[in-house]
Amino acid sequence: MKVLKFGGTSVGSSDSILKVKKIVEEQKEQLVVVVSAVGGVTDQLIKAANLAKKGENICFDVLSEVKEKHYNIIGELFPLDIAQTIKFKTDQLFDEVSTIIKGVYMLKEITEKSEAIISSFGERVSSFIISQLFEGGKLFESQKFIKTDKVFGKDTVDFEETEKRLLEVKDELVQVNVFPGFIACNKKDEVTTLGRGGSDYTAAIIAATYDAEVLEIWTDVNGFMTADPRIISRAYCIDKLSYSEAMELSHFGAKVIYPPTILPVYKKSIPILIKNTFNPEAQGTLINDEKEPLKDKKIKGISSIKDVSLLTIQGIGMIGVTGIAMRLFKSMAQENINVILISQASSENSISIVIESAVSKKAVKLVEKEFKAEIALNQVNNISVETDMAVIAIVGENMKHTTGISGKLFNSMGRNGVNIYAIAQGASELNISFVVKEKDLKKGLNTVHEAFFLSHFTVLNLFLIGTGTVGKMLIEKINNQSEKLLNENKLRLRVAGITNSRKMMLNPQGLVVNGILNDLMAEGEQANLDVFTQRVKDYNLANSIVVDCTANQAISEIYQGLLESNISVVTANKIATSSGYESYQKLKTTALNKGVKFLFETNVGAGLPIIGPLNNLVMSGDKILKLEAVLSGTLNYIVNTVDENKPLSEVILEAKEKGFSEPDPRIDLSGTDVVRKILILAREAGYEMEQSDIDVVPFVPQKYMDCASLEDFMKEIVEYDGAFEQKRKELANAGKKLRYGAKLEGGKATVGFIEIDSKHPFFDLEGSNNIILINSEHYKEHPMQIKGYGAGADVTAAGVFADIIKVANK
Numbered sequence: 066m067k068v069l070k071f072g073g074t075s076v077g078s079s080d081s082i083l084k085v086k087k088i089v090e091e092q093k094e095q096l097v098v099v100v101s102a103v104g105g106v107t108d109q110l111i112k113a114a115n116l117a118k119k120g121e122n123i124c125f126d127v128l129s130e131v132k133e134k135h136y137n138i139i140g141e142l143f144p145l146d147i148a149q150t151i152k153f154k155t156d157q158l159f160d161e162v163s164t165i166i167k168g169v170y171m172l173k174e175i176t177e178k179s180e181a182i183i184s185s186f187g188e189r190v191s192s193f194i195i196s197q198l199f200e201g202g203k204l205f206e207s208q209k210f211i212k213t214d215k216v217f218g219k220d221t222v223d224f225e226e227t228e229k230r231l232l233e234v235k236d237e238l239v240q241v242n243v244f245p246g247f248i249a250c251n252k253k254d255e256v257t258t259l260g261r262g263g264s265d266y267t268a269a270i271i272a273a274t275y276d277a278e279v280l281e282i283w284t285d286v287n288g289f290m291t292a293d294p295r296i297i298s299r300a301y302c303i304d305k306l307s308y309s310e311a312m313e314l315s316h317f318g319a320k321v322i323y324p325p326t327i328l329p330v331y332k333k334s335i336p337i338l339i340k341n342t343f344n345p346e347a348q349g350t351l352i353n354d355e356k357e358p359l360k361d362k363k364i365k366g367i368s369s370i371k372d373v374s375l376l377t378i379q380g381i382g383m384i385g386v387t388g389i390a391m392r393l394f395k396s397m398a399q400e401n402i403n404v405i406l407i408s409q410a411s412s413e414n415s416i417s418i419v420i421e422s423a424v425s426k427k428a429v430k431l432v433e434k435e436f437k438a439e440i441a442l443n444q445v446n447n448i449s450v451e452t453d454m455a456v457i458a459i460v461g462e463n464m465k466h467t468t469g470i471s472g473k474l475f476n477s478m479g480r481n482g483v484n485i486y487a488i489a490q491g492a493s494e495l496n497i498s499f500v501v502k503e504k505d506l507k508k509g510l511n512t513v514h515e516a517f518f519l520s521h522f523t524v525l526n527l528f529l530i531g532t533g534t535v536g537k538m539l540i541e542k543i544n545n546q547s548e549k550l551l552n553e554n555k556l557r558l559r560v561a562g563i564t565n566s567r568k569m570m571l572n573p574q575g576l577v578v579n580g581i582l583n584d585l586m587a588e589g590e591q592a593n594l595d596v597f598t599q600r601v602k603d604y605n606l607a608n609s610i611v612v613d614c615t616a617n618q619a620i621s622e623i624y625q626g627l628l629e630s631n632i633s634v635v636t637a638n639k640i641a642t643s644s645g646y647e648s649y650q651k652l653k654t655t656a657l658n659k660g661v662k663f664l665f666e667t668n669v670g671a672g673l674p675i676i677g678p679l680n681n682l683v684m685s686g687d688k689i690l691k692l693e694a695v696l697s698g699t700l701n702y703i704v705n706t707v708d709e710n711k712p713l714s715e716v717i718l719e720a721k722e723k724g725f726s727e728p729d730p731r732i733d734l735s736g737t738d739v740v741r742k743i744l745i746l747a748r749e750a751g752y753e754m755e756q757s758d759i760d761v762v763p764f765v766p767q768k769y770m771d772c773a774s775l776e777d778f779m780k781e782i783v784e785y786d787g788a789f790e791q792k793r794k795e796l797a798n799a800g801k802k803l804r805y806g807a808k809l810e811g812g813k814a815t816v817g818f819i820e821i822d823s824k825h826p827f828f829d830l831e832g833s834n835n836i837i838l839i840n841s842e843h844y845k846e847h848p849m850q851i852k853g854y855g856a857g858a859d860v861t862a863a864g865v866f867a868d869i870i871k872v873a874n875k
């Protein structure tokens with residue numbers, strides 16, 4: 066025999082009831098079918114009862130709506146003549162409940178008995194209708210078999226009597242036997258109910274009594290999910306769970322089953338199969354007591370509860386005193402306050418409990434009352450409540466005796482800036498629960514889910530600033546590479562925000578990258594850096610990265626706040642790394658402390674790996690003695706391209722068009738860009754240096770830099786064409802070339818022209834290439850040499866892209 070229980074959504078409409086019919090008719094075994102009330106009906110009935118109690122006659126309208134709902138279902142399920150008969154019988158049932166509601170309305174009071182009759186009425190009607198669907202199907206009125214008794218004022222199942230009564234009719238069972246869930250009767254044959262999760266309980270009791278081979282719970286989800294799918298879109302169905310795991314997951318919020326209902330089948334080792342009425346092909350979740358091999362998934366699922374508060378009682382007078390915890394819990398029990406989680410410091414200086422927020426004020430009063438004497442003596446000096454909290458629990462039998470689980474869990478939380486307020490782990494090691502602020506719940510769940518279930522699949526949430534030469538190319542690369550990254554590197558790049566100086570567009574679910582620039586300009590809202598930054602922080606997404614492809618000072622000033630909010634920063638913009646040493650150092654330290662990344666490899670040499678190798682040398686204990694370099698793609702392009710037919714002013718424009726120069730080429734031509742770069746390298750090599758410490762000879766005379774605008778500059782610089790060409794020609798005649806170099810030696814940096822002959826390693830440096838020679842203790846006679854394209858949208862975007870990927874490598 067099998068016991069199948071169908072919940073409210075499964076019997077919520079005629080369409081879904083037909084699905085139930087199909088599922089039932091496909092079974093070969095003898096069946097007990099337990100049904101809930103039609104979805105929403107129990108709530109409507111309770112509403113009607115409450116209205117009646119207040120003497121509001123719309124209670125009868127609510128009852129009529131309920132009747133109408135059932136009439137519609139009957140009309141849609143059965144041919145006219147049969148529907149008439151079923152409606153007639155249903156009418157009789159409605160008359161019964163209507164009389165009771167009338168009584169409540171007249172007296173303006175409701176007895177426990179009337180309340181039970183009204184709230185369980187939905188199951189009586191639904192079971193009757195559904196029993197009529199099956200040829201030869203038989204309806205059993207559960208209230209005649211499921212017996213309850215009052216235990217501590219609560220209707221509690223009398224298992225002995227229930228089993229006896231169910232077994233008495235065992236021989237009368239036919240192929241399809243329908244029982245209403247939730248409803249029961251007491252010793253006086255008065256209707257009672259089984260409380261929350263009551264229909265599951267009915268099904269479990271029957272399954273246990275009849276030794277069913279399986280209890281199938283048919284619902285509207287595919288089974289237990291690895292996490293709440295409304296929060297974690299990538300949550301997936303768990304195929305197997307132990308009873309304990311299912312109970313733990315349910316306790317912490319997974320509403321697939323209600324834990325106490327498992328008990329009867331658990332005691333008899335009857336497996337439970339969770340199935341989806343709307344997707345019967347899905348495998349579902351099998352719950353049984355089979356032990357899974359230890360090597361298998363250590364963590365099975367993640368659960369969470371919100372709307373909770375953390376109450377902490379603290380005081381040195383609590384240390385070593387027996388009975389404190391007992392009194393705390395007793396005070397909660399007095400008012401039926403459920404304690405969801407308990408955490409006590411081993412110093413015994415404090416105890417924290419998690420309770421529902423709705424009762425937190427009451428709880429504080431109770432604790433204050435209980436510990437009044439201790440508070441007066443200052444032995445308990447702090448009773449505090451943190452509201453808007455949530456509990457996250459990871460559950461899995463196989464985490465027992467497995468080292469590293471908590472390490473992995475809390476490391477992932479820390480890296481994403483999720484603060485943990487209290488932790489609890491039972492000695493059974495079946496679950497680790499911890500308390501976080503509710504605003505961090507989504508991020509926390511995402512982070513844990515990724516760490517334990519999708520470590521092969523990491524999402525990076527990108528917020529792109531700047532859609533110019535470099536930014537545009539970066540978007541192209543993200544668009545082109547995303548699929549490959551996902552398939553081969555299990556990395557998903559999700560662009561959650563984008564802005565330029567005019568428009569911005571954000572969506573925490575991700576924007577469509579294909580055509581994003583058109584969308585931005587067509588549909589984006591007006592750009593506002595403060596709003597953009599605030600939203601990035603508020604979304605609070607795991608693995609958030611802000612990518613700066615601007616040359617803007619204001620953008621560089623948001624980095625510190627972002628890093629402090631555990632958001633990584635990848636930047637092509639050199640302003641932050643080359644401004645005051647203190648703020649540069651603060652950015653790096655903040656990133657380190659917060660466990661996020663601050664990456665700026667493209668600040669020097671565009672896509673060339675320069676900062677990384679330099680860092681590696683320094684970290685390995687090497688000392689940088691000297692750096693000699695050509696670090697400007699624009700300026701190297703100019704010295705390589707200017708000749709008698711191509712004047713300087715024309716080549717400057719060409720360098721801009723080719724995407725080598727800064728948005729304002731005067732930053733290159735003044736030497737500032739190279740100053741910034743050698744400064745960054747000096748700092749990364751371990752020297753505490755400021756821009757003002759660097760001697761610089763500008764690439765073009767200073768007077769041109771004083772032009773009011775770029776336009777004026779471009780007009781004025783034409784007069785320098787001749788002198789520049791003259792200088793080039795003289796050097797060429799002497800077999801020499803002009804380079805614009807940078808040098809760091811003995812802690813001193815200089816930037817300016819160098820005239821070199823063919824023996825010099827910079828002599829053959831073509832086009833916009835850069836070169837750097839690194840002399841260190843380890844690379845003394847033969848410096849490390851890095852050479853290649855030093856500017857351009859393509860290589861720079863590739864460098865930025867590589868930094869983004871590095872954020873995923875924790």
Ligand SMILES: NC(=O)C1=CN([C@@H]2O[C@H](COP(=O)(O)OP(=O)(O)OC[C@H]3O[C@@H](n4cnc5c(N)ncnc54)[C@H](O)[C@@H]3O)[C@@H](O)[C@H]2O)C=CC1
Nearest residue numbers: 531532533534535565566614615616617637638728856857
């Ligand atoms: N071109 C190259 O070879 C290399 C460039 N870089 C750096 O890349 C950065 C970008 O350079 P390009 O793409 O050439 O610049 P660009 O001028 O083409 O683009 C700049 C973008 O930033 C946006 N922007 C400016 N201010 C903004 C603000 N306040 N809010 C939002 N967006 C703002 C602009 O709207 C534009 O979309 C610069 O810092 C540059 O030094 C670094 C290495 C090499």
Ligand SMILES: N[C@@H](CC=O)C(=O)O
Nearest residue numbers: 697698699725726727
């Ligand atoms: N303008 C720069 C670009 C990279 O930083 C250069 O020309 O090298």
